[in-house]
Amino acid sequence: MTTIPVALGARSYDVRIEPGLLVRAGAVLAPLSRGRPMPIVTDTNLAAHCETLVASLAAQGIAAPVRVLPAGESTKSWAQLESLTDWLLAQGVVRSDHAIALGGGVIGDLVGFATSILKRGCNFVQVPTTLLAQVDSSVGGKTAINSKAGKNLIGAFHQPSVVLIDPQVLDSLPQRELRAGYAEVAKYGLIDDAGFFAWCETNAAALFAGDPAARAEAIGHSVAAKARIVAADERETTGTRALLNLGHTFGHALEAETGFSDKLLHGEAVAAGMALAFAFSAQQGLCPVADAERVAAHLRAVGLPDGLAAAGVSADGATLVGHMLHDKKMEGNTLPFLLARGIGQTYLDKTVDLAKVAAFLDGQRR
Numbered sequence: 001m002t003t004i005p006v007a008l009g010a011r012s013y014d015v016r017i018e019p020g021l022l023v024r025a026g027a028v029l030a031p032l033s034r035g036r037p038m039p040i041v042t043d044t045n046l047a048a049h050c051e052t053l054v055a056s057l058a059a060q061g062i063a064a065p066v067r068v069l070p071a072g073e074s075t076k077s078w079a080q081l082e083s084l085t086d087w088l089l090a091q092g093v094v095r096s097d098h099a100i101a102l103g104g105g106v107i108g109d110l111v112g113f114a115t116s117i118l119k120r121g122c123n124f125v126q127v128p129t130t131l132l133a134q135v136d137s138s139v140g141g142k143t144a145i146n147s148k149a150g151k152n153l154i155g156a157f158h159q160p161s162v163v164l165i166d167p168q169v170l171d172s173l174p175q176r177e178l179r180a181g182y183a184e185v186a187k188y189g190l191i192d193d194a195g196f197f198a199w200c201e202t203n204a205a206a207l208f209a210g211d212p213a214a215r216a217e218a219i220g221h222s223v224a225a226k227a228r229i230v231a232a233d234e235r236e237t238t239g240t241r242a243l244l245n246l247g248h249t250f251g252h253a254l255e256a257e258t259g260f261s262d263k264l265l266h267g268e269a270v271a272a273g274m275a276l277a278f279a280f281s282a283q284q285g286l287c288p289v290a291d292a293e294r295v296a297a298h299l300r301a302v303g304l305p306d307g308l309a310a311a312g313v314s315a316d317g318a319t320l321v322g323h324m325l326h327d328k329k330m331e332g333n334t335l336p337f338l339l340a341r342g343i344g345q346t347y348l349d350k351t352v353d354l355a356k357v358a359a360f361l362d363g364q365r366r
Contacts, residue, residue, distance in 0.1 A: 112143030131181025180267025
């Protein structure tokens with residue numbers, strides 16, 4: 001087992017990574033249970049993994065009532081939040097109990113937010129089952145639901161008690177979901193680790209083919225990078241954690257334009273957003289054109305969108321910038337952008353002219 005600490009003082013916790021960990025989860029979680037039930041929240045795609053987890057907990061004498069929610073981004077809603085909190089209360093959850101989020105980013109975000117407000121704060125455990133959740137959303141404590149105005153606008157910082165990552169669950173993940181999660185892996189190289197991006201270029205094919213060593217390296221390196229950044233800036237107050245949003249400002253606008261649906265998965269939107277961020281940086285003379293082209297080429301090579309057309313978005317620049325104005329990162333009348341001086345040289349820019357962004361996006365329509 002690889003154990004990566006997320007150092008946050010009294011809110012510190014470990015991320016444990018091990019093939020087959022889902023089968024052993026009961027033994028790992030028994031000390032947190034203290035003989036109390038551990039409710040599991042999952043989605044309709046994960047019946048087999050849920051059975052494995054329930055059996056593992058039962059072997060330790062831990063009851064695990066299960067709540068199965070619809071799969072998909074639409075589950076991050078007020079209606080599902082209300083339904084879930086009512087169900088948890090019906091299970092007799094007390095503040096010291098732990099609910100388990102078994103699923104991808106949607107389940108993790110919803111359960112995290114529900115437990116953050118239930119009885120003014122209960123505990124939860126992340127058991128991520130997608131590559132995107134394993135390398136990104138399960139670590140760091142950002143929880144949220146979506147609203148009509150935009151993505152993740154209603155939420156809270158609420159850290160899990162532990163994160164259990166079993167790379168073997170990725171064997172059942174559809175290739176499209178695997179690619180979407182890979183966008184977040186590549187992101188860590190683009191932020192501040194050019195060497196890791198080069199590793200991605202060399203090893204992505206092995207990762208997608210199911211090579212255990214490639215997957216272990218990608219997950220472990222990504223989690224360690226995120227843990228380091230979160231420990232330095234838990235609530236995104238100094239600007240360090242904002243680096244993790246590379247591609248997200250453009251990407252969330254693309255998601256909004258496609259209705260936050262499976263027309264464009266979150267990771268696909270982030271991939272297109274990263275390519276756009278590098279292309280915009282290159283257009284503004286901040287980044288070598290060759291670096292922007294290299295980023296786009298790698299995303300295309302692994303089957304991810306590298307811009308508006310590949311993401312299936314035909315909206316004009318003004319429309320997309322309009323979506324950006326609902327971004328939760330807005331500060332007064334300014335929207336911070338993650339731009340790049342090169343691969344591994346991302347930085348936060350709070351002086352970007354949105355008219356230039358709109359014009360750039362108009363130029364990207366093809």
